[in-house]
Structures are given as structure tokens and as C-alpha cells.
Amino acid sequence: MRQRGWRPALSGRSSMRVRLLCALAVGIAAAGCRAPARDVGPLSPDDVAAIVDVRERFVEYELDGAWADQAALYTEDAALLEPEGPVMVGRTAIRLGLEEFDIVLEDFKLTSLEIEGADGQAYDRGIYSLEYLDYRSGDTITETGNYLMVLRKYSDGTWLIAALIHNSNQSLDGPSSTPDP
8 A cells, every 4th residue: 555645634743753854954955956947927828838737747646656756846945834744845855754644545636726927936826635545434534625836947947846835624623614715
């Protein structure tokens, strides 16, 4: 059984803290190896297509448990802001953190509501849904929430994730009454 990385808000996090802090120190020491692009102006249709491709590969790698491939979608100095956990900074820290997740996703979707950007920077804002098996109860749990992915374009035309944050619409006490945007 493979582990999955997009960790639902309902899972425990305390077992990873020491490892993540060590990985965070390694990640902070990492520096980007590509120069950021010096584009001027709004996103082109090719830029939007490349950002959509990054999001689609992110979902594919998440479902496959392909953590090294998913980590390669991040900049060397990226930040992953997980609910109820420390910020993971740097591609290496993110990869190590992903490898520690213990949730097996049965389904995972990112639905973009907006892609905007200019000058080599962009964001993709949307909603997510996921399903996973709760090992304690044997129930399939469904979770929905929001995400914000910040991307950076490099001089070779590659777009990579510079920051990612996601928040569940459910609380630790149960489902939220707040609808998706």
C-alpha cells in the first residue's frame, strides 16, 4: 500500500515534527539553480497552458505517490503550508515531508477557479476534493477545501510552484457549514 501526500486536516501530524524541522533546515540552505524569467506583461495562453499542466501533473503524482516527481514541480526555495503543521521550505524538505504522509487517497481533484499573473509570477486559486480511507473506522472520508498555488516562471519557460497552501472546509470537530466559493 502506497502512502499519499495531500494530507487531510483530520489526520495526525505530531510524529513528523522533528524530521520536518531538520528537513526545513536543509531546505532553507537550498538555492534555486535557474534564473527567474524577466517577462513583462500578462500571462500568455502558453503560460496558462503550462500552469494547467503543472496542476494536472501535481494531481497525477499525488494519486500515484510519486513524491520525487511531485517535489520536482516545486522551486528549490518553495514553501508548502499544510494545515496544522509547520511550513516546509525547500524542495528537499517538501519531498521528505511528502514521503512521511500516511494517508492513501482514493480520489483527489483540484478545480481551478482563477489563474492570474504577470511578469513571470502567477497564481492558481481553486477548490479541492479528496477521499481517503480512515483506517481506524474503516469509513471513506470525503474532504473539500480551498487551495492557492503560487508559481514562478524561469528563463527556460518552465513554471514551478513557489508556494502552496490549502485549507479544509471541515474542522477537526466535523464538517463546516461554509459552502465552497
